[in-house]
């Protein structure tokens with residue numbers, strides 16, 4: 441199996457969901473697990489909703505409406521009015537609407553996870569439904585039933601033993617597993633998050649549980665560089681590097697990969713590719 445992760449910088453509108461289907465169409469004979477994170481800047485936007493709810497500045501509803509509108513607009517471009525996706529999206533949206541309508545009585549970090557997890561849930565529902573419509577062998581999984589964590593909200597720790605068991609069960613069902621990055625669930629069914637930019641780590645965890653052959657992070661950059669390729673300085677692409685070299689780059693401040701993802705993959709010797717979403721023929725960089 442291969443694990444593919446698609447982040448919010450590459451999946452952020454209807455056209456990118458279509459491009460994703462195109463990228464995956466050529467791989468229909470492969471065994472894949474697909475991890476998606478929230479679309480575009482949704483996680484930041486949901487953090488804004490939470491902040492308004494906590495401070496009661498009167499803007500929470502308006503901010504939430506904008507997150508909702510963004511996703512519904514993308515869905516409108518991809519699905520007909522009669523599609524079951526509308527019920528799935530509505531079920532997810534009302535969960536957060538109920539929280540926002542209620543009086544504030546829970547702790548901030550708990551609320552953060554219950555609200556912010558929505559971004560990954562909406563994105564994965566939209567992407568999975570579209571890929572299924574395109575005839576790809578995708579099955580949507582709620583990762584809150586696969587990656588079981590403790591209740592340290594906003595920085596939850598994954599219970600490797602329980603999660604391994606849950607993942608094994610999911611694997612036996614066949615087809616491509618499509619699920620959310622960044623989030624997990626407690627044994628009591630509360631949503632948790634693994635820390636900002638945690639989707640790479642989710643992908644690494646799934647690769648670990650599935651003993652995957654490799655992990656690919658499909659990004660808006662075409663690999664790992666000696667510096668930030670979005671800044672003006674001349675930088676060089678590193679086509680192949682060791683886990684330790686990659687860790688050194690991360691420790692130097694590069695945000696290209698999640699540190700825990702790297703250490704987990706290093707332990708299992710699972711190669712990690714960083715490849716450009718816009719050009720699937722480009723092999724990008726590999727850490728191995």
Ligand code: ASP
Nearest residue numbers: 477483622636637638639
């Ligand atoms: N959506 C989350 C974030 O923006 C997780 C991720 O993208 O990896 O931090």
Ligand code: MG
Nearest residue numbers: 447448477637
């Ligand atoms: Mg991200």
